[in-house]
Amino acid sequence: MRSRRPVRLTVVLSAMSLLSAACLGPGGGEGGGENVVTVLGTWTDAEAKAFEESVKPFEEETGVDVKYEGSRNFTELVVARVQGGNPPDISTPAQPGLLSDLVQQDAALPLSESVDVQALQDSLIPGLIESGQVDGEAYGLPMKLAVKSALWYPVPEFEEAGYQVPETYPELVDLQRQIARDGETPWCIGAESAESTGWPITDWIEEYVLRLHGPEVYDQWISHELPFNSPEIKAAFEEFGKVVNTKGNVAGGARGVLATNFGDSPQGLFEDPPNCYLERQANFITGFYPEDVQGDLDSNVGATYFPSGIQGGYQGDPVLVAGEYALLMTDNPDAKQLMKFLAQDSYGQSWAETGGYLSPHQGFDTSVYPDDVTRSLQEIAAEADVARFDGSDAMPGPVGSGSFWTESVAWLSGDQDLDTTLKKIDESWPE
Amino acid sequence: MTDTSVAAPPERAEAAKPAATREKPPGRAGWFARSALLVLCVLWLIPTIGVLVSSFRAEDLVKTTGWWTALASPLDAAQWTLQNYGDVLLAEGMANSFINSLVVAIPATIIPILMAAFAAYAFAWMDFPGRYVFFVLIVGLLVVPLQVAFIPLLQLYGDLGISRANPFLGVWLAHAGFGMPLAVYILRNYMGSLSREIIESARVDGAGHMGIFWRLIIPLSTPALAAYAIFQFLWVWNDLLVALVFLGGGENSVLTYQLSQLVGTRKTEWHLLTSGAFLTMIVPLIVFFSLQRYFVRGLTAGAVKG
């Protein structure tokens, strides 16, 4: 035991461990160094490839390497990276609530550091920049749009049955009754989404708040000036309750809604004969359609505006949108260049061609979209009187991705009455 | 799935010599014992069999009909496919993740065992101030949920630069730290039960603590070391949470992470999940069956009253 050999061995080994640390280092996903910009995002598989393709022109022009990492666990990863002092240069949160949390942890730089905010604002669909603000300062760069107020229906079966595409809310109610009279099930609704179960319910509630009370009440609601347990919000819940709980409106009633994965729910539109004829869901739902339908969207499915004009409600045409923001997280000059690139109104053309992409810019060339369905989605956004960002995404985490989901599920499943539900959601709002 | 909180009973055993096992009486189980065990085994296996069957069925069949319908016509070759396994195996980054899983699991199993063995020896056979207090502290920490450690450790790793320099080091140390109380607990109980005379005589022969530890204690403790190794390996290999927090995705991601990503961004890809679940099971099963006898013997000899 007295030999000195082990000591010498230690020296060798610690040298080796330094060496190996250096070898494995570049895999560490750290903020980019020279000529590298790291991007952490939510898109995986085909969408990840489409994003990488969309920044190719930037890479060729500047010689900067954009390293993209996409994960289903985006939220956990970005929180972990920030806490570990190891943030990506740019992240792409889809929730203003998460964006604001990151800003409050001093993990993000204002948009004015990288782009001309005023010019951007003029080019974008109104309301998007505002949702990416924290305390009046813009942080999020809208780079991909999702239109939530879309009503989907199977085109051939609709024609066969002689159903008219509804243009006003009363027409939608009549259509729903007509389908039920024909002995069919009108609605496909799925609210199951593993640990995020309940978010589709919150989309419905937001649609009804906009259609019943208009944008001003909506803004007060999502900023908590108007409490959850106010009569206005309660009315929106009740309106959705009517859709689900009217006998025969949805397969399996509320239990069916809560047990059906939102991605599986549109399968019913394409059964022969269809299990259901109507679905209200965001544009990304087409990615869950059966492959043969995806191959030929235009002749299988139609998308129209989820109609407004509820009697006694708001009489304009509001649209509910969502989407991903690019958020600058480090002071890397190359990353700022990339932000500028992403802010161009022509950004995303190659992505749009492959489908599944909607531009947040008003002046985007719609002819590059691959099908009429996509173009009609863009029209829904463009023709609306007023656009509002998905409210649950904009609320603070404990509500927007917490109690609003879970308490709504508890209400819909019949485990708890509506007043208790609204009171509990309201109490969970952080001061 | 296992947890680090498994523990062995602290009884003292007459050890060093193998614990006396009694003669196995030749199968004298009555009809009750046999049928009860049969029912239990069937209940325990059915869920797994369902997934095994599903993993060989085509995607649309998995999603539209129950797996048991496939068993009604097992010879209908059209319904069976290897496509799911192909899809999982060929998915981007799978081979890489397999290596990463090994890179994580092997040191994360061996490091805590070695450290715990040294500590267990000291707690069992050395006298020093604080011996009792420290051991009680470690045993008490068995119950601390490891989730509490994530945020402070992320910050600590960030400050020390570990997450940048070598993220694997961070994961090894985290697993080693989380597994330490159980390892110390099991190994101390085992080492404490070794015969005092053997150790005393080695000491009389002039061996130091280091010598006794390496030449006597480690060989004698092989069963307990192997037993703990299985628990720790199963735990680390199957862990998603620690790997997700400290390694994340990309080049360093492990198998369980890849599998969880395969589920698809928002949809439930049952056909991939089922085959993926079986593929990740293979290594733990090999480890389990090859070390099974040590495992039972280790806990028997060290942990159970003789």
Add this chain to the structure above:
Amino acid sequence: MIYKILNALIVVFVGVVGVPVLYFALNALVNRIPGRLRTWLRPYVFVGPALAMVGVFLVYPAVHTVILSFRDRFGQEWVGFSNYVDVATDASMREVVFNNILWIVFVPTLTVAIGLAVAVLADRLKTTAERVVKSVIFLPMAISFVGASTIWLFVYAYRPSGEQIGLLNAVWTLFGGEQQAWTQLSAGNLNDFLLMVIMIWLQAGFAMVLLSAAIKNVPVETLEAARIDGCNEWQIFWQVIVPQVRATILVVLTTVTIFVLKIFDVVYVMTGGNFRTDIVANRFITELLSARNFGAAAVIVVALLMVTVPVMVLNIRRFREEEATR
């Protein structure tokens, strides 16, 4: 790829060899220190690294968490007891705690009961049959959580229309029942128990292995003596076997209880805490990851730590008794 494998080998080698080298180096260092200080220091060479690990990875985070529980959502400002008040007055918390009590009462006892039954009954089989039975019961322990949850989602799956793909619904409708969304059935806490089944399925193998080992060490003479005295097998089980393996039963109960307190995966994957199935550990995860409310998450952990104090006391007392007999 070859580069990657070589790199991996080096890293693993360094990681594995580095530890013994560390001890030898420390020991060599202590050897250079003269006299009594050396004798005094040596034990700390042995326990030091383990204590350091435990200190960094368990004690420090625990203390840190207690501090966080008095700070705001992002741990930036002191907020006194307001997180505690929020959690304590949260109406849904009572239900969460009640569910957790159900878990603590039922899961460890049923796990031990099944483990003990298998251990005792399988002991009477021929060696090969015994190994097969034990491997079957142990199998779930080798399955990753992602795998296990897939397996059970297939058992409880429910379709509002069309053919059922869930096994339980298939069996249930075979016997004339109507298809059910099982994990949503909160009446009588039915869904809680369905989730507990998963946990028992996972843990029974662990209980069985330890208990089987203990039973094999029960001296044959005591069994024979009881038989000669005219005891039937049932009496032998309760009066001879159980008292002799009591200590092991206690250990398994304790460790499964600790496990139940810590585990969130089952609930997280199967219901996400919806349908009145939430438990404390899952609440912690959702506060931390979904709601990003670090203060509240910290409070829940502190509560968990408090609940585990009795378990800790039990552990310590057992250690004392053991020391006394050594």
